[in-house]
Every structure is written in C-alpha cells, then in structure tokens.
Amino acid sequence: MTPHVSTFETAEPALLELLTHIHTGKAQLPDFQRGWVWDDTHIRSLIASISRSFPIGAVMTMAVGENVRFRPRHFEGAKEAEGKQPEVLVLDGQQRLTSMYLSLFSKGPVKTQTEKKQEIFRYYYLDIAKCLDPTEDRFDAVVSIPETKKLTSDFGRRIDLDLSTREHEYEQGMYPLPAIFDPAAHMEWTNGYK
Numbered sequence: 627m628t629p630h631v632s633t634f635e636t637a638e639p640a641l642l643e644l645l646t647h648i649h650t651g652k653a654q655l656p657d658f659q660r661g662w663v664w665d666d667t668h669i670r671s672l673i674a675s676i677s678r679s680f681p682i683g684a685v686m687t688m689a690v691g692e693n694v695r696f697r698p699r700h701f702e703g704a705k706e707a708e709g710k711q712p713e714v715l716v717l718d719g720q721q722r723l724t725s726m727y728l729s730l731f732s733k734g735p736v737k738t739q740t741e742k743k744q745e746i747f748r749y750y751y752l753d754i755a756k757c758l759d760p761t762e763d764r765f766d767a768v769v770s771i772p773e774t775k776k777l778t779s780d781f782g783r784r785i786d787l788d789l790s791t792r793e794h795e796y797e798q799g800m801y802p803l804p805a806i807f808d809p810a811a812h813m814e815w816t817n818g819y820k
Contacts, residue, residue, distance in 0.1 A: 641676070642807050644685070645731040648701045648723060651710030653687070655720055656696035662724040665739045666748055666770050669725045673750060673803065674764040676726070677757070685719030703732045730803050735773040747773040751789065751800040769800060792818055 647653035664672075675682050688694065690712050698715060700707035702724050716723060728736040735747035748770045756767035769787075771777055775794075777787040788794045795802060796819045805811035 641726065641730075644723065645727050645807060647714075648704050648727045649706055649731060651700060651704065651707030652713045653716055653723075654698040654700050654707060654710075654712035654714075656715045656717070657699050658696065659699075659716075659720055662702045662721060663739075664721050664725045665741050665743075666746060667741055668721075669729055669736065669738060669748075669750070670768040670770055671765060672722060672725050673729060673752075673768045676730075677752065677768070678764050682722055683719065685723060686717045687714040688717055689714055701727055703728050703734075703736075731807055733804055749773065749775060749789075750803045751795070752803065754799040754801055795819075 644653065672682060690698070694715070696715060698712045700710075701720075704727065725736075729750045735749055737745065737747055739745050749772075751769040751771065753767045753769055756762040757764070771787065771789055775788070775790040776785050778784060779786050787798065787800075789798060789800050789802075792815070795815070799819075801819075802811075802815065805815050
C-alpha cells in the first residue's frame with residue numbers, strides 16, 4: 627500500500643508580477659472577502675518595509691478551476707480587471723496587496739483613512755535624502771500627502787510642502803511612488819531630477 631503523498635510548494639513572485647496580476651484581473655478576491663480598510667499609517671509602514679526588503683507576510687492564493695464556486699471580485703481600484711475571469715483568488719493578504727496596488731501601481735490618490743477613521747485621499751512619495759541617510763527611520767522617509775499634493779498648516783494658510791508639479795517634486799527630492807513600476811514615468815522623473 628502506497629501512502630498518500632501530498633506536494634506542497636511555495637513561490638515568491640516578484641512584486642511587479644503580483645501587482646500586474648491584480649491590475650489585469652488574473653488575481654482577484656472571492657466575493658466573501660471583506661472590504662479594504664487599511665489606514666494611512668499602516669500603508670506608510672508597509673511601504674517602508676518593502677523599501678527595506680523586510681518580510682511583509684505571506685499571501686495565500688487558490689487556483690481557480692471547475693471546483694471553485696466562489697464569485698470573484700476585483701481588487702479596490704483595479705478597474706481594468708472588471709469582467710475578467712481570474713486565474714487565482716487571494717484568500718489571505720488582501721489588505722497588504724490592495725495597499726501596495728493602490729499606493730505603488732495605480733495613478734490616482736489612495737482613498738484611505740486616518741487612525742481615527744476619517745476618510746482621506748493620499749499620494750505617496752519617498753523623500754530621497756531621508757532614504758539615503760542611514761540614520762533616518764525609513765518610515766519617516768515615506769511621505770503621505772493630500773490629493774491636492776500640498777501639505778498645509780495653520781488651518782491651510784501656510785503651505786509646508788508643495789508637490790503639485792514635477793518641478794516641485796524635483797526641488798523637494800520627493801519621488802512619486804507610482805512611477806516605480808512605470809518605466810516611462812520613472813525615466814521621465816529621474817531625467818528631470820538630475
């Protein structure tokens with residue numbers, strides 16, 4: 627009698643591959659998954675961990691086949707995936723993957739919330755000088771800025787950081803994170819920054 631042998635395999639796909647699969651609809655969520663709810667601080671912390679190549683946890687997926695009876699739904703913000711049939715369903719890792727997709731891959735502001743659950747819209751940047759300084763905490767190098775691309779104080783009367791144009795991004799040394807996986811945008815930004 628031959629014992630039942632099960633094979634177990636782990637794979638570590640590149641982050642770009644995962645985000646592309648979300649964008650194209652190859653990776654989707656089962657309809658029973660709850661909505662995406664990460665706040666701005668968690669997103670910044672995740673980006674800081676990724677930028678340092680720290681582990682960010684496992685993602686569990688299930689191949690879609692004839693025996694899978696879950697209805698799929700696309701990830702938050704992945705409009706290109708609407709109506710597409712997935713190859714895999716993400717069972718665990720939705721919050722991290724959605725946060726990465728929205729902050730690193732999509733072009734618009736990220737709809738998130740404060741720690742007090744107030745809805746906000748944010749763009750994410752890396753402060754180049756802080757990233758290159760070994761004494762700086764990487765979390766502090768991840769900049770979250772309102773959809774106006776201006777940080778203000780004194781009830782909006784004083785502009786503390788203005789990233790509303792490419793020239794302002796260059797002057798401040800603030801790299802826009804969605805450019806990281808877009809070769810044309812990355813090239814344009816780095817050429818302008820020089």
